[in-house]
Amino acid sequence: MGNKVAIVGIGHSVFGKRNDVSINELAWESISVALNDSGLTQKDIDFYTVGNYGLWSEEILTAVTVGEYAGLKCGSLKTEAACASGSAALKIAMDSVASGNSRIALAMGVEKMYNSPNSTIIELIGRAGNYFWEFENFGLTFPAYYALHATRYLNDFNAREEDLCEASIKSHHYGAMNKYAQFHKEITLSDCMNSKYVAKPLKIFDSSPITDGSAAVILAGEEEARKITDTPIYIESQGSATGSAYLGKRDDFAGLEASRRAAEIAYKGAGINDPTSQFDLFEVHDCFSIAEVMAYEDLGIARRGEGIKLLKEHQTYHDGKFPSNPDGGLKAKGHPIGATGISQAVEITKQLRGEADPGRQVQVRKGRALQHNVGGTGHYAYVTVYSRRN
Amino acid sequence: MIKDGIFFDRRTLELRYQMPVKNIEPFFKGLEEGKIRATKCKTCGSIYFPPQIHCPRCNPGIMEWIDLDGDGKLETFSSIEIAPTSFQNEGKYIVAIGLLKEGVRALAWIDAKESDLRIGKRIRLVARKKDDAFTYVFNLVE
Incomplete structure (x- = not known):
């Protein structure tokens, strides 16, 4: 990679059931804020990317419809990497700046899931694996893919469904403090345990919701970034990996192999030799409670089978040893598929700038944060290292 | 129709795919005979389930059909x-x-x-x- 790239502007919409806005209006909510945050205008943007999965919303050429609405005319691209579409958007925009092809680039993600009924969404998202060999005959759902991992994890490490609920309790605790989050209510262990099964052993409260939302970041090269802002947040490295489509091609169901490979590449790129001591913050992909637990282990902050222990000991709360998802995570903040990766980048930028809400701001000592964004069930994996270089 | 600020689409779309399986017909023939079949690369011995007709390891490799136990x-x-x-x-x-x-x-x-x-x-x-x-x-x- 050529020049280092930094985030110089951020924007985030309110997540939730946003039937008050169209997809283009929703995208503008974050783009406009990101432009103002950086002090730049559309004329400064040389390339932009839009992470969007679509299908449940009517527009197919979302990069174009969003661009038209937002007054962007430069080159663009829509990215699809399932739930990691946002990280893919970040990658393309970052590479465009790093290569010198763009001076400034904008990466955003938007999803408008509620433009279809829930039944259509469940149908469409269940197809996000190997359609022919998994869905056609056997009707997998998105929770079912993770449930297959959860069954194995609970078995191998002698854990209980109650243990998984600890992840959701933490998410809702922080969602309650985040004004951009979909859910603002704390939950108890019994709320979680008494919620209905969606795919055993996973219940409603183990699962991230259906969400509308958008998020945007503006990127510039190192030198340019320092002229634009006093608080550039640098992207030190990014690792990515692709897992098998067919789950039967995996030989480990108690973790996501693609996450481990992506993390290894990202750590190597940023000179991280001990992930347990070099980060202030982890934004991990907790589309389900089990996903958060596996993330701790795949990223190397917990040993295999000990992710649950971190939750029980509150070590991943904002004031613990490994603060994770102090924004409520996908579980409580919401999971607008294509926007999630950019939303994580926005949260990391806020946290490293010290601008998060009181009660969920982590203490920034090392100046470094990690983003873990998974598409599907370890089908796509992106791990990104950020730093404020203090 | 507009109701509570939502425009309900008048156009519907039926998605029903037409998926080519000509090259893996032996798999479906096998099912009719009560057999589960996979493919095996004669060059490297790799077994593929779901069956696929190319071996990416050997490129090209020569595949044969086998019955799984x-x-x-x-x-x-x-x-x-x-x-x-x-x-x-x-x-x-x-x-x-x-x-x-x-x-x-x-x-x-x-x-x-x-x-x-x-x-x-x-x-x-x-x-x-x-x-x-x-x-x-x-x-x-x-």
């Missing part, structure tokens, strides 16, 4: 409580992944009582006819 062990499973719309008439079903004797894994429904399932139990993958179509399912081996 069906014998395996249960690696993981989940009872799907909220099913996709297109599976609403299927009743309750349990999805399982099994590691087969030949070293490949398969994903299919398992025809068993949920309370009888334990990871590591012996299972058998068998062909079966369902709604005029051939498919395959795991059974528990007692």
Whole structure:
């Protein structure tokens, strides 16, 4: 990679059931804020990317419809990497700046899931694996893919469904403090345990919701970034990996192999030799409670089978040893598929700038944060290292 | 029609794919004969399930069809409580992944009582006819 790239502007919409806005209006909510945050205008943007999965919303050429609405005319691209579409958007925009092809680039993600009924969404998202060999005959759902991992994890490490609920309790605790989050209510262990099964052993409260939302970041090269802002947040490295489509091609169901490979590449790129001591913050992909637990282990902050222990000991709360998802995570903040990766980048930028809400701001000592964004069930994996270089 | 600020689409779209399976017809013929088939690369010995007709390791490699024994062990499973719309008439079903004797894994429904399932139990993958179509399912081996 050529020049280092930094985030110089951020924007985030309110997540939730946003039937008050169209997809283009929703995208503008974050783009406009990101432009103002950086002090730049559309004329400064040389390339932009839009992470969007679509299908449940009517527009197919979302990069174009969003661009038209937002007054962007430069080159663009829509990215699809399932739930990691946002990280893919970040990658393309970052590479465009790093290569010198763009001076400034904008990466955003938007999803408008509620433009279809829930039944259509469940149908469409269940197809996000190997359609022919998994869905056609056997009707997998998105929770079912993770449930297959959860069954194995609970078995191998002698854990209980109650243990998984600890992840959701933490998410809702922080969602309650985040004004951009979909859910603002704390939950108890019994709320979680008494919620209905969606795919055993996973219940409603183990699962991230259906969400509308958008998020945007503006990127510039190192030198340019320092002229634009006093608080550039640098992207030190990014690792990515692709897992098998067919789950039967995996030989480990108690973790996501693609996450481990992506993390290894990202750590190597940023000179991280001990992930347990070099980060202030982890934004991990907790589309389900089990996903958060596996993330701790795949990223190397917990040993295999000990992710649950971190939750029980509150070590991943904002004031613990490994603060994770102090924004409520996908579980409580919401999971607008294509926007999630950019939303994580926005949260990391806020946290490293010290601008998060009181009660969920982590203490920034090392100046470094990690983003873990998974598409599907370890089908796509992106791990990104950020730093404020203090 | 506009109701509560929402414009309800007047256009509908039916998605029903037409998926070529000409090159893997022996798999479906096998199911009719009660066999589960995979492909095997004659050059490197790799076995592919789901079957595919090219070996990416050898490029090109020469593939042959083999019959899988069906014998395996249960690696993981989940009872799907909220099913996709297109599976609403299927009743309750349990999805399982099994590691087969030949070293490949398969994903299919398992025809068993949920309370009888334990990871590591012996299972058998068998062909079966369902709604005029051939498919395959795991059974528990007692």
